[in-house]
Amino acid sequence: MNLPPLIQAFVLHFGEMGSRWGINRTVGQIYALLYVSSEPLNAEEIVERLGVSRSNVSMGLKELQAWNLVRLQHRPGDRRDYFGTPDDIWQIVRTLVDERKKREVDPTMTMLREVLMQEPASPEERHAQARLREMHDLFELLTGWYADVQRLETERLVQLLTLGSKVQKILDMKDRLFVVPGSKGRRGGKDT
Amino acid sequence: MNLPPLIQAFVLHFGEMGSRWGINRTVGQIYALLYVSSEPLNAEEIVERLGVSRSNVSMGLKELQAWNLVRLQHRPGDRRDYFGTPDDIWQIVRTLVDERKKREVDPTMTMLREVLMQEPASPEERHAQARLREMHDLFELLTGWYADVQRLETERLVQLLTLGSKVQKILDMKDRLFVVPGSKGRRGGKDT
DNA sequence: CCAATATTTCAGAAAATACTGAAACAGGCG
DNA sequence: CGCCTGTTTCAGTATTTTCTGAAATATTGG
Numbered sequence A, B: 001m002n003l004p005p006l007i008q009a010f011v012l013h014f015g016e017m018g019s020r021w022g023i024n025r026t027v028g029q030i031y032a033l034l035y036v037s038s039e040p041l042n043a044e045e046i047v048e049r050l051g052v053s054r055s056n057v058s059m060g061l062k063e064l065q066a067w068n069l070v071r072l073q074h075r076p077g078d079r080r081d082y083f084g085t086p087d088d089i090w091q092i093v094r095t096l097v098d099e100r101k102k103r104e105v106d107p108t109m110t111m112l113r114e115v116l117m118q119e120p121a122s123p124e125e126r127h128a129q130a131r132l133r134e135m136h137d138l139f140e141l142l143t144g145w146y147a148d149v150q151r152l153e154t155e156r157l158v159q160l161l162t163l164g165s166k167v168q169k170i171l172d173m174k175d176r177l178f179v180v181p182g183s184k185g186r187r188g189g190k191d192t
Numbered sequence C: 001c002c003a004a005t006a007t008t009t010c011a012g013a014a015a016a017t018a019c020t021g022a023a024a025c026a027g028g029c030g
Numbered sequence D: 001c002g003c004c005t006g007t008t009t010c011a012g013t014a015t016t017t018t019c020t021g022a023a024a025t026a027t028t029g030g
Helices: A005-020 A025-036 A043-050 A054-066 A089-117 A123-150 A154-163 A166-178 B005-020 B025-036 B043-050 B054-066 B089-117 B123-150 B154-163 B166-178
Strands: A071-075 A078-084 B071-075 B078-084
Touching (some): A025 B123, A054 A078, A123 B005, A123 B154, A154 B123, A154 B166, B025 B054, B043 B054, B054 B078, B089 B123
Antiparallel strands (some): B071 B078
């Protein structure tokens, strides 16, 4: 591996973390390297810097392309592919979450729905279904929230995240303002 | 594997998903099984139902205990350990996120801070640091939000998630009500 | 303390995953 | 076309991870 120490530390750590999240080490390292590079890199440059085989880099890049995480560029008079990451880190996060949802959450929801359709053949299965229903509803809530939030412009999203649970206080305030005192507070209904 | 079809489908899927998230298949299967079981199970029962070795189950359970994801119980006149999951699925999610944060996010933040302290020895390193700063700030924002939200009671959290980006509309409304018209809208400052 | 039962540890086997070099493939250009 | 440059594929190898059975280590009741 042939990198300035600071960059190497990051690349190694990121590769390590990747493998804890089911992403192969080399893929993690390639992405870390692209992320910190000021210029897009071609495959050969990645090989030199990481010290892995050409074919390994090729497969890693293919994987990253399948995840929509890299931008491919070309230089005039050079027919090699140059790879970079989106400039906006939020874009990276959004893509990452989208793809993971598509690959893991959506199939899980499908499986849960199928299993919930079946007629339970025993009290044991009945109980299991109740549990799976809870999981299904939780996933639905989370993915619904995510779909909603994903549509926000980044600036607004950052505002929301910065507020954190303080939003709660504002909601309370809204309730106090608009709900008849003494009636049960209601939230989540149709607003506009 | 010796399970009712409905439960087996779930257990297999969950084991598969686990391995995509860096959790070993057997551990995923054990947890899925405990999750849908109405009664806590002892190690031997897990062995029978999943058809894996006793020692594998022992290691899996140890792992799950290290993650704080299982509840250990005892039956009177029986000195075997019985394992179950928390009844509240939200509790499971909270624990899961907490532990992953502790194991993966926190060390990453430490690494990022260390690397950001170093003096860049080249323009290349300077650029890398700027990128790492972006990542650091993003992680800080997300973990700050999470810490905030983690403190909410589940009921309130569900309210918030149900609202999704509609919160945004309420914030706008608040701005219109409380900010002098014509001035620049401000958000995220100290409220209350 | 001993016997009986339950659990954990651990070295080696098995399986899964990642990595490599060589060969095949692609496409642009004279 | 035929060559050059660059990319991908793939079978075999290496590495890592998971799993097992046997032995070691608790723990409890008598």
